[in-house]
Amino acid sequence: MQKEALKGLKVIGFVTAGAGPMLVKSLATQGATVILIESAKRHNVTRSGGPFKDNKPGLNRSFSFTFVNSDKYSMALDMTHPGAKDVIKRIVSWADVIADNWRTGVMESWGLSYEDAKAIKNDIIMIGMTHAGHTGPHSRAAGMGIMQSALSGLVTLTGWPDRPPDTTGGLGILPDFIAPRFGVTAILAALDYRRRTGQGQYIDLSEYETSLQFQLPAILDYTVNHRIQNRNGNKCPYAAPHGVYRCKGDDEWCAIAVFTDSEWEAFYRAIGNPVWAQDVKFKTFSGRKENEDELNEFIEQWTINFTPKEAMHLLQQAGVEAGDVRTIEDALEHCPQLKHRHYWWELDQAEMGRTIYQGSSYLLSKTPYQLHKPAPRFGEHTEYVCTKFLGLSDEQFTELFQQGVFE
């Protein structure tokens, strides 16, 4: 049996949408026991959001839910049912960490504020992730990743200066991926503090504030220089050439980045030392920057003769930073590096069959991770969790079940 980094850690997730499940995803992947508390009345929107297996809707058939929920247990519980009180108490007593991403006030309405939880378990660690934080005039505002992309400045800085801003890559919802990493970091740092001092605490995490951490130099440019940065295509203020160039084929592209004069020399040699490259105006960085649009046109006259992979390999061999602009299919089917690191996983779920899961972006030398179980079906583990983890007897479970506590 391999060691798992977080084995023994117990986590409860009152989570919804895309970001919530990701707040506890890495913990599950690295070996923690993670239980999702789900409600049929208020089910996770990604369970009903599709796309669905065979285009047939169903709570257990949505790919948008499954791809971020491997290795978790699902327990169905009607939080508003009077009979749920004892179960909730048992859940809190069992857990090291409670994570939620409901709007401010929802956990309180269920009698599960941090104070409520602390009264049950004094050293509990609790994290609440919301759109803009649990305090302030917008504490009750809700938002999805795309709104936080807009709010934090990511959208303004993405696209072409002569056109409206574009949504960012990843369907524009990057903050849904940004905030959870800070959440996992916060949870683990708080656990470390608890290990050393015996004290738990509450973490108030704002998707807005975490996304701003990805904008620091632009914000300082404003607070210091009063400059409002704007989107600038693929340019980079300290590199030229720096862009995405059309290659042979339909919608095929290669990214190239040249920072230093020696990289520039390596670059023009690699593309066959063309006459235009000898022009004195391209000799220095400032000259290349001043004439960047013209430079880019010359470069595209070269790249158009090659496939992105050919261009990438020719340039990489010369020590130039270059890469082909890939599709999901390229990454899934044709990337030897991802294969080498065993990035992709396939897990078999009862209603959907085999589906694709992403692995982890990092490998730990002594505690390799493994994806074991596909995303749970709705309420798949309700009885198992109650009887195996929460200490309910079979009779107690049946009685609560008949009362409708588990929906």
Add this chain to the structure above:
Amino acid sequence: MASSLMSGYRALDITDAKGVFCGKLLADLGVDTIKVEKPGGDPARNIPPFYHDVPDPEKSLFWFAFNSNKRGITLNLETSHGQELFRKLAEKTDFIIESFPPGYMAGLGLDYDSLSKINPQIIMTSITPFGQTGPYSGLKASDLVTQAMGVLLRQAGDTDRAPVQTSLHQAYFHAGADAIEATMIANYYRGESGQGQHVDVSIMESVLWVAGRTIPFWDCLKIEMKRSGRYWDRNGRRFPAIWECKNGYVAFLIQGSVTGDRTNTALTQWMDSKGMAPAFMKERDWKKFDWDQTTQADFDELTEAIGRFFKVHTAEELEEGAIQRGIMMNKVCDSADTFTSAQLKARDFWVNLKHDELGETITYPGVFGKFSLTPLQIERRAPLIGEHNHDIYVKELGLSESEFSELKTQGII
């Protein structure tokens, strides 16, 4: 410091731009983080923008942003004396964060295997474009190139132009955030087992993770989600995600299911109160509104009506009105909007740090989260080149003053 979250821990940060964000986050958590630069300073000090636009290694705002809360020393790792000093530092260190090409640290005798022999508890986190091993491990890749190879690049931009990068340095930031998460996972395991380990982060995979929202569409429908400007494109039907308004842009989505019912109903009522809701919106049963059953003509009609309403309101009016009505919508903000945000002000987000050598106090964005018992703090501006050499080498490592001067003469620090 009273009760900092991770006081008592120490980190050595020997990263360049690829890993500097991870070091900053360790420092913000309260780890005593020492930035180790080559003599003369790290190349990341030359990254713009600069204080008052004056290029100077002591004035890079990029450097300021990602090195606050750290102390700084210089050390030439390519000399044997420098390596010996680094090993001494590593004996009393909990974390090392590095971003050299794979194999470089081994060439210096400073890789995880070597250092773990003198300090078995050490955690070393390596941040590289593709990871430590494998067919791509020797390739070079900038932020833009890892965005390209990590699929994210193809997903942003206008259809009639090249794919476009998401903001600047996003790939490195995603990897930095993954690296801090991974480092804290290794730290948890060390707390349980007493053992350190090597953490191997791939920037391309960090990017691919955030591009992954499109994988369900490929896995299920074999649809490759293509860049579509400011629109959302789903199953061939398009509607805006970023909308023009009177003085700029707002982000809003026409949604389905439970969320759609709430927001579309509220928006229709709001538009109606201004006499701008067409009959087809008022008569629609939003409970039954379903993306997949909605035609492009339906979307176009809706887009036209909603767009007309947005065009006569400012982004500020729309955002405030939306929040009051439980509609999800935000202004497309720039840094000036960020700086004047009432929400951030109410949460005491901003931090002022003194830069005595500039004769100025600079306002910085604050920490990433609020901890009830051990609030995170940003207390120290980024170090000057070699600012803490004397503190570390003489006061902590116990070198004599003459040994210390010798290091300087030999160009080791």
